[in-house]
Amino acid sequence: MTTRDIQILLDKYFEGQTSLEEEARLKQYFQGEQIDPAFLPFQPLFQFFESERETGLSPSFESKLMTRIKAEKQARIRNMTTYIARIAAVAVIILGIAIVFPKLQRPGNAVANINWDKYEPQTEDEAMAEATAALQLLASKLNGSTKTATHELEQIKKSATIFK
Amino acid sequence: MRFLLFTFTAILLAASTTAHAQIDAISKYFSKYVDDERFTVVYISPKMFQLIDKMDINLDDAEANAIKDVVKDLRGLRVLVAEENGKEFYKEATQLINKKEYEVLMTVRNKGEESVDFLIKDNGNDVIDELLMIVGGPDEFVLMSFVGKIDINKISEMAKAFQDEDDNDE
Structure with missing residues (x-):
């Protein structure tokens, strides 16, 4: 040439x-x-x-690539676990606040110790009579009167003593 | 994931707020009076109110109807009555209650003889969570707590029904 x-x-x-x-x-x-x-x-x-x-692909190219891919997959799983751990941590904090905070707000926290059940009427008729008497007392007090109060109060105490 | 977290938080918040709302003033501030011998105690549970609600009561007068209307919304009633130291108990009670939690609806004083306080715990609308009445007289003390979803308008209608009744009597 x-x-x-x-x-x-x-x-x-x-x-x-x-x-x-x-x-x-x-x-x-x-x-x-x-x-x-x-x-x-x-x-x-x-x-x-x-x-x-x-320049071609080296014989070990494929295996190298696969190990890279696997490593990446593992890394992803690790990320997910830390994410779950974070959620769990947040949940624990919220739970802690939910449990501790209302307790802090309550003075003399003897709430659980009251056994209200023993003061409860046995039948719904008695309960209705109690509720009626209580509401009558409420109504009379709301109306600012003192005259009917004694009557309703007696009613409440009377029915309260029946099942005391 | 985010959705899960959100739901979880929402459930927790809901649980914590309802648990908080269920506590009534008497259990909270006056538990020491409940087992006190000087007090007469009356309690009606939410379950009993459910039974009352199912009761078939035929009422034809305005008073009874007004009462039934209010009872329908109640989920708990607690009454404490003492026949001594009325004024001292009243003073102690009004001091014990957290005024940030309970709003004074009305205070009535009758010529220095008797004082009545109406306190409410509300959500900022007409339906309140608790209505608390404290009566301090010369020789009686009454503490009443109504818990539920109480409509203030129904309470005032009920009071009005009794007022009308009184007028008719006279």
């Missing part, structure tokens, strides 16, 4: 007009020993293409 031919091919190459066959010829030329000093600057380019073409 003459220097002139190479010059034409190179010009075509940089214009993007070369065919595959012509490019192969160029590569072959630059792989060779006799390169015109004028074309030396282009040698690394074509040698680079050639060397890159030879």
